Amino acid sequence: MLNALGKVENAEAGVSLQQINVLDELHRLAQRQFEWQRGFLLLSNLYRSSFIYGGSLARSEFERIRQMSLDTFVQACFSVGASLTTRPFLDKETSFEIIGLSREAIAQTWQIISLPIEQARSQAIELRSKGGQIAYRPSLLRKFPCIAFGSSHNIVIAPLPTLVMLRSTAGIFYDLVTAHTATRNEIGGRFEIYVADLLRTIFSHNDIRRSFKYNSKNGEVDSPDISVVQNNKIAAIVECKALKMTFEARFGDYPLRDAKSRYDELVRGVIQIWKYRAHVRLGIAPVVAFSENAIGLIVTLDSWLMMSKSMQQQIVKQARLESVEKFPMINEVDRISVSFCPIDDLEILCARATPSSLIDTFVQAASEQLIGWMLWNVHDEIAPGPHTNKPYPFRDRVAEVVPWWGQMASRMGRNPVTFDLENPQASSDL
Numbered sequence: 324m325l326n327a328l329g330k331v332e333n334a335e336a337g338v339s340l341q342q343i344n345v346l347d348e349l350h351r352l353a354q355r356q357f358e359w360q361r362g363f364l365l366l367s368n369l370y371r372s373s374f375i376y377g378g379s380l381a382r383s384e385f386e387r388i389r390q391m392s393l394d395t396f397v398q399a400c401f402s403v404g405a406s407l408t409t410r411p412f413l414d415k416e417t418s419f420e421i422i423g424l425s426r427e428a429i430a431q432t433w434q435i436i437s438l439p440i441e442q443a444r445s446q447a448i449e450l451r452s453k454g455g456q457i458a459y460r461p462s463l464l465r466k467f468p469c470i471a472f473g474s475s476h477n478i479v480i481a482p483l484p485t486l487v488m489l490r491s492t493a494g495i496f497y498d499l500v501t502a503h504t505a506t507r508n509e510i511g512g513r514f515e516i517y518v519a520d521l522l523r524t525i526f527s528h529n530d531i532r533r534s535f536k537y538n539s540k541n542g543e544v545d546s547p548d549i550s551v552v553q554n555n556k557i558a559a560i561v562e563c564k565a566l567k568m569t570f571e572a573r574f575g576d577y578p579l580r581d582a583k584s585r586y587d588e589l590v591r592g593v594i595q596i597w598k599y600r601a602h603v604r605l606g607i608a609p610v611v612a613f614s615e616n617a618i619g620l621i622v623t624l625d626s627w628l629m630m631s632k633s634m635q636q637q638i639v640k641q642a643r644l645e646s647v648e649k650f651p652m653i654n655e656v657d658r659i660s661v662s663f664c665p666i667d668d669l670e671i672l673c674a675r676a677t678p679s680s681l682i683d684t685f686v687q688a689a690s691e692q693l694i695g696w697m698l699w700n701v702h703d704e705i706a707p708g709p710h711t712n713k714p715y716p717f718r719d720r721v722a723e724v725v726p727w728w729g730q731m732a733s734r735m736g737r738n739p740v741t742f743d744l745e746n747p748q749a750s751s752d753l
Contacts, residue, residue: 328457335456343576349695350631351459354573357629363485363492364404367670370717372492373397373724374517375565375624376499378509384502385495391431397491398727399424399432403469404487412480415471422731435498436490437469439476459574466490466497496567507565514565514666515548518622521669522551522561524716526678537608546608547599551682556614558682560599560659561622562592568625579637586638589628592621593642593661598650601657618685619661626665632695635663660689664698671699675710 340348376385376393385393402419415433418426438446447463468486472478481487490497499506515534522531532550536543549561572582579586596619602608628635639661646653662685664672672684684702687693693701703710722729 332456332458335458339456339576344633347631347633350578350629350634351574353630354626355458357626361667363489364408366718366721367667367715368488368492369397369401369725369728370715370721371517371666372495373721375510375513376495377724378506378513380506380509381499381502384506385498388498389431389435391428393495394726395424395428396432396435397725398422398731399428400436400487400491403429403432403436404481404484404491407469407479407481407484407487412472412478415477415479423727433469433471433479436467436487437471437479438463438467439471443467443470455574455576461570465494500567511563511565514624515563518561518563518666518669519549521673521716522549525673525676525681526551526553530678537602539602539607544602544608547596550611553614553678553682556612557617558614559618559620559685560596561620562595563622563624564588564592564627565624568627572627579634586627587641589621589623589638589663590642590645593619593639594646594650594653596621596659596661597642597646597653597657600659601650601653604657605652616682616686617659618682618689619659620685621661621663622669623663623665626667628663628695629665629668629697630695635694638663660686662686662688662698664688668698670715671697671712672702673716674712674714675699676702676706680706 336348376382382393385396389396399419402422402424403413406413406417415430416426417429419429420426443463446467450463451460453460464483464486468483468490469479469481472480499510502510519531519533530552532552534546534548536545538544547560548563550557551559551561566585566588569582569585572578572585575581599608600613600617603611603613628638642661643658646658672681676684680702683705684698687705688696688698688701693704696704
């Protein structure tokens, strides 16, 4: 069956590549492959998602929609997912009370993450019948990673068990997709805090400066989300985008067209960086010094523009056109180069970089020959030599945002700081 599927995918790709440049196809291939290579059962994924979606508004919204707390849902998914990595199926009546999960909590979790096989089949047929290449059609398992069988649908399998963990980290988006603007703003604000904290693991606390308001003739204006200061000069201006990629943005034949409203948000991020630079030059914003090679950086929660030189260039080109039309005070000196970076790429980069090599990486990533590269690959290209990856910097904070983490580690006789998801023993012990 796999061989037959491979032949169909190759045949469809042959037709598609008659109309699409093969280099533009790298974006879709990367979206399809890279996250599976990194894996989903990672401490960084657990902490990052729990922090970003852990604000009071998001928690209240989740509880209102799902009738259970967010912490309980994440713990239940972790426990169920870990169990299904070591066995072929699970009975819905299996008790997890030994780790503090009630039967009611587990039952509610099954309601959220599983479907009876009959419903799964019909929904999958509907979901995948909208055309496009088979290789890039959506999967029902992203939202419902577990399938229930049997006369009473009491036996559950997870065809891809790590998707259970994904459902309770990045997949919380499915539960909050209709959230109010205030909740979405809270999520975006917490993402900015996370990025600032991550950069502070490389730079001193005072060298990472958060957004502030300043006055213009049109009223108050927000500065970019983060400024990175080096030698008393701004070396990088950072905009953070917590928007989620639609399926069309990730896998469409023409993503910039099919998901235009989402990519337009990245265009606005580029313009925001240039506008701030212009406001400083004109004395509208508080005057600060910029380094000679000051760079802009767009950090995204999802893997926008990954491995796509042409798409990144088109975003910058569109920003240039719109800035000329809407913001005539922006001139060429203000249009500094801009790099794009998914958050997990930035995490890997921060694990191996120094302050100077980090800024050099941002600058080089926007150069003609390295546009579209992953930033940690750029770093290793310009700073060759043995690199020792530092541990995830927030591992000692996990229990602060994931209360059950420390409790469960203690039940297993582990120190919550050293109880590491990346160690396979963590799953098999559970």
